[in-house]
Amino acid sequence: MYDVIVIGAGVTGCAIARELARFRWKTAVLERASDVCEGTSKANSGIAHAGYDAKPGTLKAKLNLEGSRMMEALSKELDFPYRRNGSLVLCFEETGKTELERLRAQGLANGVEGLEILDRKQLREKEPGVSDQAVAALYAPTGGIVCPFDLTLAFAENAAANGVEFHFTTQVTHMEKIPQGYRLDTSRGSYETRAVVNAAGVYAGELHNQISGKKIRIIPRKGEYCLMDKSVGNLVSHTLFQLPTAYGKGVLVTPTVHGNLLAGPTAVDVEDPESVNTTREGMDEVFKRAAMSVNGLPVKQVITSFAGLRAHEEGNDFIIGMVQDAPGFFDAAGMESPGLTCAPAVGKYVAAMVRTYLPAQEKSDFIPSRKGIPHIASASDAERKRLIGENPLYGNVVCRCELVTEGEIVDAIRRPLGATTLDGVKRRTRAGMGRCQAGFCLPKTLEILARELGQDIGQIRKNNGDSYFLTGFDKDGL
């Protein structure tokens, strides 16, 4: 019998798990994929929003501001890359300025600091890369960028270090109320628990509706992105939004925390919660819309495109809290943008609610900090020398484009909640994320994974299910 089970190891589930880990509960996270950060959390903009978007008084507004304020300190505590690069909401017509003013007022009401309206001249001084078409902008100095993989991994690893169990490839198929709490039937057996936290992303509605008579509806909303080479990562230094539309914040152009340039997302509601395919129309839309924000969008420098599904809730707000007709069942649903920014605050918020329901003492031996994998690419010469001195594998470059070494890949596999798939290694180390997109390092990384996991390279997968890379031996078919 568990005290708390969190369903879903995305950024929300992991942030909650990390906060639950502070208390004397037996806690587990169940994840249907083979790793953390496999759903919505792996394909988003990587923005730590300042907090002017949400309507004052909503949960989104409150948690966004809190999350934004927590991010800096948290990035040091949990060792993930985060940078306050400041964001700009661009307006392209004089008439749009009233909307900028409205956004500014909304931001002030939400408690966002430093908001400023920039005229044409000030805008260009602040951001020389901005397009000629932009006439004014709302500047938010507290806007930032963060690596969504690292943030999720940091939460998860820290939760695990504090005793939270993570059960992967464990899909919840059925839930039932039992006298002590809930029974969760999964693809890997049944679990009993006093409390459940539903952080299942695009599936959160389905799970909620199994247990509650008060139905909710989560609509998968597809967003397509194009990622550009690091050689153009400095085209702009701020995150450039466009004035919002009915479908969200529109297409943005931003440097990523690792130095690439990112453009996207589109916003299209879809039926299939697995349809993370990109489309010709989507990519064209990204190019067309992003080109409005900057002069000369370097479309030839695209190194990869991807699509993610946001868990859009009909009523356009987060649904967080204990379900009325299901005591001990907590929702963290509808976690679309700014869900990433809110995650740290959501973690605290949910943990506090669970504690009200299920009183528990704080652990005295909670380990608050976590240290990530060393990154040779960003290390100083002295650090590199020291690291290679300690472990020669840090001197063996595997991924040339991102300068990732065997030492880092071995770390990624051996650490708690270590990588077992190629994508797992990629998200933890950036091996294969560069301009050749793993053309050269794939064989080497597979070999290291196989060696470290004691498997044959034929057993190594890209991520989930049958995503094996190799199908057999030469001449098998002869």
Place this chain on the structure above:
Amino acid sequence: MKEIGREEKSVICIRCPLGCHISVELADGKIQSITGNTCPRGAEYAARELTDPRRTVTSLVRVRGGEYPVVSVKTAGDIPRDKMRDCAAALKEIVLTAPVRMGDVVLENVCGTGVNMVATADMAKAPET
């Protein structure tokens, strides 16, 4: 009316980038005429290609205890084109033991062609782990 055993075949020449479409008239398998070629090399190629096409086959053979699990091989000379797949398949059950030297004969008289399969690379023993 077409005579029995008389046929016209066409072939694209590969001797130079020109890629001439060459027509060859055959009677009972014997060449009667060659047209469409630009140079004598084309005629020679077309004649050969239509009467006795030959290829070099390159493939792999498994190696035990080597730095890599396979070593590359080739037919030491050209073999009939229609035996290419058979020649590759004939290597399926062979397992060499490292070290292998470039030029080592891997299989003699592959598929009765009179041509040997030879290694085209050295394969050192895997370093002790």
Place this chain on the structure above:
Amino acid sequence: MRGTMKKDLVIIGGGPAGLAAAAAARETGVEDLLILERDQHLGGILNQCIHNGFGLHTFQEELTGPEYAGRYVEKVRSLEIPYKLNSMVVDLRAEGSRKIVTVMNREEGMYEIEARAVILAMGCRERPRGALNIPGYRPAGIYSAGTAQRYVNREGRMPGREAVILGSGDIGLIMARRLTLEGAKVKLVAEIQPYSGGLQRNIVQCLDDFGIPLKLSHTVVDIRGKERVEGVTVARVDENLKPIPGTEEEISCDTLLLSCGLIPENELTNGLGTSLNPVTGGPFVNESLETDKEGVFACGNVLHVHDLVDYVSEEAAQAGRNAAAFLQGNLSGRGREIPLVGTDGVRYTVPSSIDVSRMNETQIVRFRVGNAYRNAYLEVRCGGELLLSLKKPVLAPGQMEQVLLKKADLAGRKDLKEITFRVRTQV
């Protein structure tokens, strides 16, 4: 703490270009040189090119890739040229006339080498799916042709059972045959251009021999399969290379191989501040194959992508000899560099400039054309004057062209401002 290692000549890359450059430099008298190779073997990508067809020009016989590489490795060994394997150059910069090469490897950690001259021979990489903007899912089973080649030819593993190949470059064609001979089914090669990017010989011997269809003016417009590739959709494209709606055809397969072009690997060159030619992706070089940084030479696929390794070796040997001349003080200072300009179908030239006072009696100029032509003329002009006119029955973007300039034709011309290279189609 070890002092900075000093070398007269550092060659970055131990593939065909680096090996030939090193051998030529040694044979021209350079004693103090070093090859840095990131892989665990010398020979570069040739080690996985197990097919034959290499060396006809250089050795007058047909060799496989490993055999061709083997000859140069043997030469480098017999000349006792030192080399380091598993060693990645992570940075290259110039401090005055000195070049600082930062190297990393397992055994020695990270250290700097101060070189008087450097030869860039890093080769190229394949264009990945992302750069092609192919829509669809991102399952396992999408490989660049070279990655698949490595699996099949080096590891003895199959990347799939049923493949579609996008791009008819030579690696793609070669892989169609390799996969077939190893027991997989290649269903189709699709090429977006109206002509093949590969050699006619490879179309005949890699596709026709095995009945593999080649669809020109076709591309992949969708990839299906959430975990492993389950199929692709192929469509015809119009003259602007845009897919034509209604021409889509679904093909089931578990593998998509991409053979859609090669990109010179010039990240290190960028660090040097050397300017790159946007057409080739390689550095601009003069007649000595020297970049705009004195004492830094480039050759092989890092300079511009070749189709024949024989020409890589030839070009690299020239770079090696020039680097030697530079080190020995036999390469006179840079004088007047006359630009070589490609127009009317000639996309670029290597070299991109020529200093008549420094050039040898003859100078090979290599280039590619931007379209397929029949019965056209290649013309070389300086000023209004026609220097050279060559009748070409066939010109194709997939095939590198070369012409020979003679010093005698250029010396003594006071009005020499530029030399143009163009395609003249029949009037």
